[in-house]
Amino acid sequence: MTLQPAHGPISVVQPAATTDTRAQAQVVLQALVGRADADFHDGQFEAIEALVDSGRRALVVQRTGWGKSAVYFVASLLLRSRGAGPTLIVSPLLALMRDQVAAAERAGVRAMAINSANATEWGDVTAALDADEVDVLLVSPERLTNPSFRENQLPTLIQRTGLLVIDEAHCISDWGHDFRPDYRRIADLIAQLPASVPVLATTATANSRVVADIEEQLGKGVFTIRGPLARKSLRLGVLRLADSRDRLGWLLTHLAELPGSGIIYTLTVSAAEDTARLLAEAGHVVKAYTGRTDTMDREALEEALKNNQVKALVATSALGMGFDKPDLGFVVHLGAPSSPVAYYQQVGRAGRGSANADVLLLPGTEDAEIWKYFATASMPAQDKAMAVLTALGESPKPMSTPALEARVDLRRTPLELLLKVLAVDGAVRRVTGGWESTGQPWVYDAERYERIAQARVDEQQSMVEYERMSGCRMEYLAAALDDSTASPCGRCDNCAGRWFSAEVISSASEAAGEALRHAGLPLEPRAMWPTGINRLGVPVKGKLKADELISTGRILARLTDLGWGNSLRAMFAAGAQDAPIDPAMAHAVVAVLREWGQAGWEGAGRPVAVVSMPSRSKPLLLQSFAEAICHIGRLPYLGEMSLEFGGPTGQRGGNSAYRLAGVWDRFSVGPALGEALAAYPGGPVLLLDDLVDSRWTVTVAGRALRQAGADQVLPLVLAQAG
Structure with a gap:
């Protein structure tokens, strides 16, 4: 057998007098890792033997860093040497696929990938497969649902496949912390494979319920290997601080002291962006990494972290499975994930190839509300x-x-x-x-979804218990994954005492507070009517006309922001009492107006008057909001828009088409407002609202104002949902 790594071929001489699989596997392993003394961990060869000699279906549940990839790389090369086709690996994330391809190439395994980022290269992949020049092909689960791929490429690929690998297999399961519907397609894929083709599923984050679910989907006679999941290299801790200001202040105080480079996890995109901006302004070399980050930028950021060119990436869960930096020095969480299993998966990025790494959780008071949103959003x-x-x-x-x-x-x-x-x-x-x-x-399987929903609630409560517990934290995480070997680690803050300082220096706290008080986000105007909106009784299509458009406006903050988000969430929570605007919030809005004016009012000019939206739930808030702006800005208040046909229908949170239909023709410029508006021709009007979601309310109201004679409409809103 000859391997072809990036740096040139390595000859692997198999024992001439034996066909013993272990001896062959040992030779391959040593060639892969470049060490003559390399040997298998407990369970590695057993999994390889089950795949290569018995053609079985196997499930490997082992901690991160254990060497699951070595199992399928060695098995792949052994099967290839025996005439089998290439290994097909279903891998859930682009980052994971990039790392796997790179690892395969370093190991001398000829690997290629096909996913949404390189779909145009399928011709090259097909040519390489036809030439039998591919040992491993990685495919994203989404490709399995692509009609062209499913109909044209997949049948031939199934015929060629010598081994199927399902990486991060917990994604298969409804009960897994990162369930993905596309992964359920894999059960169909397995059913299409010849019975002689072995199947391997691997994961580091599966409790007994998830294991049973995966085994059921793999089929009968699954060979399961479960090892101890405790990570000896990790030093765990929890620090409960009063609020976001103190948590950010702690980071400003201590980030430079954390070992090496690492990841700072947040629960929302806005929190990641706000935190990265604050730390960068303080001189720390950090970058934000979220679901909004462009694919090419993500790859560059991952490389920057791997090469220690940044102190940290401030990331959402978008940076998770598959990111592999063996010497990652720390993981800090600003806000807790919704389950111990998800937390274990994220902290498992650290200390994979080093003796020590620090893991600290800084839980937030807003965590439970964020958990609730994401739990309900994923349920049909x-x-x-x-x-x-x-x-x-x-x-x-x-x-x-x-x-x-x-x-x-x-x-x-x-x-x-x-x-x-x-x-x-x-x-x-x-x-x-x-x-x-x-x-x-x-x-509709109501009972199933109720069970899943209850399981999510139970997991959330377990995370709260983890934060407040007095026992060993690593033992608790391992036990949450049903690890029968779970035992005290002797290293976490509860076992060995607090290893981190709780001090937040006053200047850091003040800097964080100032950053959190800063407000103001652009409110981009709607420019296109939704597709098919005429079916809902709205007679428009295509682009909004020039005389219907509103200008780019401003929002005080998003409900998910670390700063004003807490106050705004409380203000708009279900059952919250209507009340006049808080003076501090009014002062923050004035600061937003000041910055807006310094930026030139988007070219529209300084507003000449103020109009407010009518509100059925927050009339006191909007009236006081308008009064404050008019008083401080010395602007005349012209009144509020009129409600028509009983006002808007539907609820916030719907899609664009239904939200537009619910507000279409529901706002008008009444006679009194029209007369007042006529007294201020040629100047922009400031349109005030309390909360925007789809932006169709201010768009429709602004359109009515423009049709009534307003030269421009500048929306100013307190909060944005999401």
Whole structure:
């Protein structure tokens, strides 16, 4: 056998007088790692033997850094030497795929990948497969749902496959902390494979319930290897501080003291961006990494962290599975993940190849509210599912997602998630041109979703217990993963005493407080009417006309922001009492106006008057908001818009088409406001609102103001949802 690593071929001479699999595997392993004394960890060879000699289906649950990739690389090369086709690895993240391809190449395994980022290179992949020049092919689970790939490439690929590997296999399971509907397709893929093709599933984050679910999907006779999950290199700790100011102040005080480079996790995109900006302004070399980060930028940021060119990436869970930096020195969480299992997965990025790494959790008072939002956002609602099935069943041709949005009141991301769930259940399928009904009956499994929802609540409570416990933290995490070997680590803050300082120097706290008090975000205007909106009784399409457009406005803060987000969430929480605007918040809005004016009012000029939106839930808030702005800005208040036909219908949180339909023609410029507006021709009008979601309310109201004679409309809003 000859391996072809990036630096040149390595000859691996197999024992001439034996066909013993272990001896062959040992030679391959030593060549892969470049050490003549390399030997297998407990369980590694047993998994390889099950795949290579017995063609079995195996599940490996082992801690990060244990060497799961060595199992499938060695097995792949042994199977290839025996005439098998290439290994097909289903891998969930681009970052993970990049790391796996790089690791394979270093190990002398010829690897290629096909995913959304390089779909145009499929011709090159096909040519390499035809030439038998691929040992390992990595495929994203999303490719399995792509109609062209599924119909044109997958059948041939299945015929060639010598080994199927499902990496991060907990994604298969409803009970896994990172369930992905596309992964459920893998059960269909397994069913199409010849019985002689071995299958390997690997994960580091699966409790007994997830293991049982994976085993069921792999089929009968699964060979499962579970090892101890405690990470001896990690030193765990929890520091409870009063608020976001103190947590950010702690980072400003102590970030430079943390070992090497690491990751600072946050629960929301806005928190990641705000934290990265604050730390960077204080002189720390940090960057934000979130779901909004461009794919190419993500790759560059990962390399910067791996090469210690940054002290930290401030990241959401977008930086998770598959990121591999063996010497990652620390992981800090600003806010806790919603389960011990998810937390274990994220902190497992640290200390994979080093003796020591520090892990600290700084929980926030807002954590539970954020957990609740994400838990409910991922669960399909029965009425929405039935609406999707009805729309597809009545359509004579496939429907695109935008077209479905005009028939089902769901935003794009949850709608796409629901479609994937329905596709996995066989009720719909993705085809060229969109989605279509399969005609198969579908029943909403309420009991299943209730069990999952309750499991999520239980996991959240377990995370709260982790924060407040007095026992060993590593033992608790390992036990949460049903590790029977869980025992005290002797290193965490509860076992060995607090290893970190709780001090927050006053200048750092003040700097954090100042950053959190800073406010002001652009409110981008709507420029296009939603697709198919005429079906909902709104007679418009295409682009908004020039005389209908509002100007770019300003928002005080998002509800998810670290600074004003807490106050705004309390203000708009269900059942919260209507009250006049807090003076400190009014002062912050004035500061936003000041900065806006210094930026030139988006070219529209200084506003000449103020108009407010009518509010059925917060009239005192909006009235006092308008009075404060008019008093401080010395601007005349012209009044509020009028409600028509009983006012807006529907609820916040719906998709763009339904939100527009709910506010269309519901706001007008009454006679008194029209007369007042006529007294201020040629100047911009400041339009005040309390909370924006889809932005259609201010768009429709602004359009009415412009049609009534306003030269420009500048929206100013207290909060943005999401």
